[in-house]
Amino acid sequence: MNPSIKIIKTDQAAPAGGHYVQATLFQGTMYISGQLPVTAKGQHTFNEPFEIQARQALKNLLAILEAAGGKPSDLLKVTVYLVGVVHWPAFNLIYAEMLGEAKPARSVVPVPELHHDYLIEIDAVAAV
Template sequence: MNPSIKIIKTDKAAPAGGHYVQATVFQGQMYISGQLPVTAAGEHTFNEPFEIQARQALKNLLAILEAAGGDPSHLLKVTVYLVGVAHWPAFNLVYAEMLGETKPARSVVPVPELHHGYLIEIDAVAVDPS
């Protein structure tokens, strides 16, 4: 790997489950990999209601951001993949609650399915907080 690329890893978010890292930092930007609603201990939550899955996915994303020294105000762009556009209003409520006054650019993309049968996945780009 390029020595100027910094890897971010924390045990406070779901571990990387494939050939990727939780996040990378390069030239002032942080790229957070897609976060499914898997707990930091690796427990799956695909049988839980949508709101619990949304909270867990956001919790993972924010834990990775925090591990790099950041907080929601460092977020530049968030992309949310939802199985079923009907979940959009519920997601928006959880998102607003967890991000507070922070309002980064955002895309919400309805998709037919996600890995393990999850209902949500979230990735983001942030300003390097270091």
Template sequence: MAGEIDFIQTLDAAAPGGHYSQAVAYQGMLYVSGQLPIRADGCHRIGEPFEVQVTVALDNLMAILGAAGRRPSDLLKVTVYIAGIEHWPAFDRIYTRYLGDHRPARAVVPVPALHHGYLIEIEALAGGG
């Protein structure tokens, strides 16, 4: 394999709960693992409203981007898993606040359930490295 893999870790986002990294950078690309709405201090608040869960998950994503020297404008592809597609409009409003005019490729995937009973998980691919 040409080049080195850089493993990204920041205390400003939730620590991995399994055998994976928050993100890895390879050949200028950043691959961000799925971010659940777990707070950076590891606190689980599963019963929080959907809007709060979105904010926590996006805060984790932004912290990881920052730790890797990237900005939201470096996002190329975002995949969002939502338990209940009825939450899509609320997600889109909050997501727009975080990304402004930047419009990376995106998929919103309705799923029946997510780990721990959360309502959202966000993974991403970013360039700019």
């Protein structure tokens, strides 16, 4: 691995569940892996309502960002994968609440399904 690439890892977010890391940092740009609504202790929340899943996925993303010294205003681009566009309005409210004044570029991608039947996954790029 390139020695200039730093691996970001925190126990405040869901652990990486496969052949990947929570995030990487290279030359001030942080790439946060897709975050499913899994708790920091590895507990699945796929049976929970959408709102709980959305908050958990965002909580994971923000915890990883914070582990690198970042804050929501450092987010450059967020990509959200939603199962069912019906969840879009609820997500917008939770997203605005949790990110506060930060308004990074964003894409919301409706998808037919996600791993473990989750309803949301979020990844991001940030300047840290």
